[in-house]
Amino acid sequence: MREILLLSLLALCQAKPYQRINVMGFPRLHDIMLQDARDDDDDDDNNFLFPSRGSLPPEPECPFGCQCSLRVVQCSDLGLKSMPKKIPTDALMIDLQNNKITEIRENDFKGINNIYALFLVNNKITKIHPEAFRNMDKLQLLYLSYNLLTQIPANLPKNILELRIHDNKINKVQKNAFRGMRSLHVLELSANPLANSGIELGAFDEMTAFYIRIAEARLTAVPKDLPSSLTELHLDYNKIGKVEVEDFYRYKNLLRLGLGFNQIKFVENGSLASIPNIRELHLDNNKLKSVPAGLDSLKYLQVVYLHANGINGVGVNAFCPAGQNVKKALYTGISLFANPLKYWEVQPATFRCVSGPRGVQLGNFRRRK
Template identity: 50%
Template sequence: SLTLLFVLLLPACLAKPFHQQGLFDFMLEDEGSADMAPTDDPVISGFGPVCPFRCQCHLRVVQCSDLGLEKVPRDLPPDTTLLDLQNNKITEIKEGDFKNLKNLHALILVNNKISKISPLAFAPLKKLERLYLSKNSLKELPENMPKSLQEIRAHENEISKLRKAVFNGLNQVIVLELGTNPIKSSGIENGAFQGMKRLSYIRIADTNITSIPKGLPPSLTELHLDGNKISKIDADSLSGLTNLAK
């Protein structure tokens, strides 16, 4: 299956460990592969696609982390399934940055300086399942995220509001991580999460919320709200959440 293939590809990538806490832990492990030496020039392997300058490409994994990049590299291999751009200096994600990556399953943009994402930047990513936007400068999550997404992690940004329009149609999302953002209870639109029919894990820890968000989907099994100033819990706050385990 695509999922099994995706898991098999991960050890080939030389990224520093990217540890995820919670459901569906997902990381890139340093296996010290000798096949992955950085290239000084774009590399053409047979008739295969070009690997971007200074990046490492192996088995449809493109690793461009820790390079001081200020923008997304051009001419990414169209068969890429995992693109790692963490620990760079990218400030903006523009329309066309991912135009040929219709097979991309995971996009790692952690620890950049991203404050702006074009409304159509993710439009070509019809198969994207995992989107990691943590440790950036986003004030809001972008609209028009791929409907194929299963996992969104955006902790440690500057997000203060969660609008219903952002999550519209994201009915495949299972994991949503929004901790360590300046989110206020008044900034969470009523019913923001209602359309997320498969949402199982949500973390809104270490924010400025003072009450449990209303309209959480009944599919939820884990709700993490630690580090907030929630002073009271209304009787109906958790009503309908019959699957909640923690």
């Protein structure tokens, strides 16, 4: 069940033009989470979520213009410039997306301690008080995307499962910004003007995360201080120029790595040896002249994107192990199209460890303008 939940969250996590979130679709997600909790931990901590209709108390007072039902408070698309008053203190979900809120003050959520999900997407928020989220020990979904924040809010609740803060003005991740957040599955930081120099040493200390995406930023190198727990790292659409040997020392658990749409000219020998369990590797739309060394030693690699580079030759052992070495999982996809590669000169044995004839994509090269 945890896998189902994580896949659901990842599907929501891609940085795209603003689309209104269907908040009323989340109760089903809650049901998945409750089932997951029963299966894995037999934990009763979440019993407060969505009680049976027969046990519901009378409907509480609702902020003017909002809709309140089943502890879900919907105040979206109302043109609000500040937090509405009289939000029920037993609210589980609060939807404030697509308004004009500019600031979250210290007492805006005072007394709302059981909240599970808070949606502040597509507002004009520039400032969040350091104590705004105090006592929100059960908050697990916090969406702050499409605002005007310049740094990570201070004192974030420790139990957040997903933090979406892409498409803001963040140019700095301060030291201890995520300190103590050991339950984080997904962190989305894309589409912020964040450079490597803006990530302070210790910014990710005492933090656990499985999926981080910092695409469409100003990175010129792979960040080396991210959590070692990562299984997915996506750094697409940056200005990374090369991959160095020490880049992945911390990230030995990586299963998927996205480096597409950068300016990578070469991958140093030995760089990929630190991620032996990698399943999917994106290096498309870069400036590579050859297939990176070391792919043949990655026994579990199944998908590798190398299209739209400058690759002009492929050796017979570029992808598959030689001699008696065994590949644990066959390739299901290798993309080499849009390269100046004479594919008719590539030896058939080059793809001997591909699962089938459709697993390789070759094509004529067209010079990019």
